[in-house]
Amino acid sequence: KAGVTQTPRYLIKTRGQQVTLSCSPISGHRSVSWYQQTPGQGLQFLFEYFSETQRNKGNFPGRFSGRQFSNSRSEMNVSTLELGDSALYLCASSLGLRLAHFTGELFFGEGSRLTVL
Amino acid sequence: GQQVMQIPQYQHVQEGEDFTTYCNSSTTLSNIQWYKQRPGGHPVFLIQLVKSGEVKKQKRLTFQFGEAKKNSSLHITATQTTDVGTYFCAGKHGGSQGNLIFGKGTKLSVKP
Numbered sequence: 076k077a078g079v080t081q082t083p084r085y086l087i088k089t090r091g092q093q094v095t096l097s098c099s100p101i102s103g104h105r106s107v108s109w110y111q112q113t114p115g116q117g118l119q120f121l122f123e124y125f126s127e128t129q130r131n132k133g134n135f136p137g138r139f140s141g142r143q144f145s146n147s148r149s150e151m152n153v154s155t156l157e158l159g160d161s162a163l164y165l166c167a168s169s170l171g172l173r174l175a176h177f178t179g180e181l182f183f184g185e186g187s188r189l190t191v192l
Numbered sequence: 193g194q195q196v197m198q199i200p201q202y203q204h205v206q207e208g209e210d211f212t213t214y215c216n217s218s219t220t221l222s223n224i225q226w227y228k229q230r231p232g233g234h235p236v237f238l239i240q241l242v243k244s245g246e247v248k249k250q251k252r253l254t255f256q257f258g259e260a261k262k263n264s265s266l267h268i269t270a271t272q273t274t275d276v277g278t279y280f281c282a283g284k285h286g287g288s289q290g291n292l293i294f295g296k297g298t299k300l301s302v303k304p
Contacts, residue, residue: 108291117296118235118280131291165234178223178284178292180237 077102079168079184087190093154096187098166100147106130106171107149108181109141112163121164124149125171153189161191194219196283198295206303211268213298215281222284224257224264225292230277238266271302 080099088094100107108131109121120133124143141151147168153160167181197216205211215224223242227235239248241257241264248255254267264283268275278299282292 110294118282118294120291120293123291133291167235178225178240180225180240181227181235181282181292183234183236185234 079166079182081164081166081184081187083187084185085188085190087192088156089192090156090158092156093152094156094189095150095152096164096166096189098149098151098168098184100149100166100168101182104168104170104182105147106169106179107143107147108167108169109149109151110165110167111135112165112186113161118165121151156191158191161189163188194285194293196221196281196293196295198281198298200298201296202299202301204301204303205271207273208270211271211275211300213266213279213281213300215264215283215295217262217283217285219285220261221264222261224281224283226255226264226266227280227282227294228277229280229297233277235280268300271300273302273304276300276302 082097106125108123110118112118121135122141123131127143138154143149163186165186166184169179169181172179199214225240226238228238229235239255244261245259246257252269256265278297280294280297282294284292
């Protein structure tokens with residue numbers, strides 16, 4: 076079973092540019108979550124998509140957006156890049172279970188490492 | 193906002209020593225998960241705890257969920273160099289609509 080695939084793995088952008096990152100979840104998984112990982116802040120939740128709908132959103136500015144397609148693949152976009160956006164962006168897929176106490180485990184991709192100059 | 197606090201931030205141990213990392217939340221958690229991220233890698237799921245006072249073991253790893261479901265710990269007995277990495281807890285607050293909130297992780301280094 077193929078894992079979570081993220082592209083591109085590495086990219087360098089300059090301030091003011093925009094970037095689109097892609098995530099292909101594990102086959103059969105309908106939920107895709109995005110996290111920003113930086114050395115000082117750990118893993119910060121960006122948003123979660125389930126069946127093409129944004130189900131949850133973290134505390135990030137509107138420059139960060141995402142979407143999910145009918146095949147569960149997801150993209151996230153960051154517009155007007157700032158130096159502080161340099162980070163590892165991790166995508167995680169899961170079955171998307173929403174039981175009262177049980178949460179499905181997250182399967183993370185290798186990440187897209189973004190450097191903003 | 194809701195947070196999950198994790199301590200210590202770093203831990204350096206001699207191979208063979210024990211290691212413990214702690215997670216705390218100010219509000220009750222529905223469940224808590226633990227992940228391990230090896231250097232240069234991505235987080236990998238270790239375990240999920242759901243019940244109050246729950247204790248689970250995986251070989252040398254022991255996971256606990258507090259009675260009040262506000263804290264959790266991961267204890268590694270007799271660390272090995274293969275245990276090196278960052279350990280994250282991730283808790284879900286409230287009902288089924290909440291998302292997982294990650295602690296900032298504990299980075300473990302093991303000296304052979």
